[in-house]
Amino acid sequence: MKIGVVGAGYFGKNHIREYVNSGNEVIVCDLKQENLNEIKEKFKVKKTTKDMQELLNDSELEAVSICTQNSVHYEIAKKFLEKGKHVLLEKPMTLDSSEAEELVELAEKNNCVLSIGHIFRYNAGLRKLKELISEKELGEVFLARLVWTNLNPPFEDNRDIYFDLGPHALDIIYFILGNLPDEISCRGVPSRDKADQDETTFINCRAGKTLINIDLSWVTPEKKRTVFVVGSKNSALIDCMTQQITLINNADMSEKNVFVQASNPLIEEISDFLNAVKENRKTVSEGKIGAEIVKLIELCHKSVKEQKTVFLG
Template identity: 30%
Template sequence: MLRVGVVGVGMMGQHHVRVYSELAREGRVELVGIADANLERAKELARKFGTKAYSDYRELAKEGLDAVDIAVPTSLHREVALEFIEAGTSVLVEKPIADTIENARAIIEAAEREGVTLMVGHIERFNPAVLKLKELVSRGELGRLVTVSAKRVGPMAARIRDVGIIIDLGVHDIDVISYLFGEPVKTVYARAKNVVHPAGVEDHALITLGFDDGSGIVETNWLTPHKTRTLTVVGTGGIAYLDYIEQSLKLYNSEWIKEAKIQKREPLRNELEHFVECVEKGKRPIVDGKAGMHALKVALLAQESARTGKVLEVEG
């Protein structure tokens, strides 16, 4: 049975612990422990989910884990990931993979050197509606893709962030749009400003992504009073409307309108089950380090484009 742990049990990490505890009750993993600098918080969750709490992730790394889930602030991803990778532990690191390309590359190279699984937590890849849309696109239901437009807006959460909205939210749709086109982003142009973010970083952005034969648009902000998470895909053979939250997908063409039959399921559960399976069977994750680094690179270039007003090429 796979021995797993979680580092970072804040807003996202607590849900990771919950899902692993469900998998543990099903006999699929052993949740060995959870670590957080806030030991009282870790103890509270450990009591709730029947595991052990640590204040120092290095102590958890000594427990001989098969896999660890890292949900700490992005600036700590490299430090924590390398500790576990060098101990021979497979790693799922929350998106974005790191705060810089240099740190992302260090994580990827270490995982390759040690021969462990590395997966990046781009959760929307595991949304049942996105999986269905990718299936339909691959079958040619929409013809050749022309544009993919995402809207990811809503109120700013109470917690204070040290990153802007492009890295925190925009990176989701950068990854999904590239996934749907089936190719990396070639060019980036963005406009972004700050209105309410206390750290002074961007809290609204409009990002244009260039592909070989199509375009992507990402609209994102922390200014809209209600949460919206949608995707519109235009192809030469029709148009599709996806709602991430409702997990719904509708297709239109010149002759008919139809709604995809989707079995709704928690994306996080899908994601963590996939990670466990990849570690157990030695499979390459759907979102590997290379995909995670590409999404980060595009997001960082979008920030640079917003500062300089230039269209930037994505190298590599």
């Protein structure tokens, strides 16, 4: 298949590598010549351009990955969907939920696949956890605690922690519980002197009877990507980086490891996208899900700003 990638920065390079490795013809667009030179050299991509119009006008190009900064996701995705191209759009889908909904409608209208880079839906450990929850292996789920922390120097590009780290954590909740939170209470702080944005935030939610606590931080000198789910019978702790699960029996606190064959989530995400294009179906990370997550992030902002609990309408 002939595929375009717009944005060949840190994460776009990973998309390019996987498309090339799976035997697709790839055209790459980036505004920075140094990025284009690097990917030509590294991945032997033959065609690169600084002009996105070349991709939009290419009638043989069927699909595109958009891996640019968040602020231009909407306008770029809209242009490709208007041309009838299938789109894999990095998270967060957009910075505005009405724009996200518009993209969902446009994809429907033009019969395009629109998939969002919620990569943890392709994490074998989280898939297993979802299975354990739906088979009632944990009993009734009382509590979910997610820790998504690392240490970054202060960002210079006004990066928003809710839109940057939030989509993964919030989508994991939606994925494993099958429900969106119905209320959110959120508090954030710009921890360091130079920061003019929150760098640490606690998102507290409730989804039915399940309480959820999400700890997001860029000032924690420990990279953690963990999900701890407490059930009425058993509890499960998953390290999303290794994809391994520890199952804890609540009665005697004994622990056992659940065998999980780790996946390569990006390969799975891209293969779901390409197969959805071939089979004219949706992916497990379809546009509608991306739009729901953007709405939740807007509610986080509202809760922080108004210092109150907000409810999903």
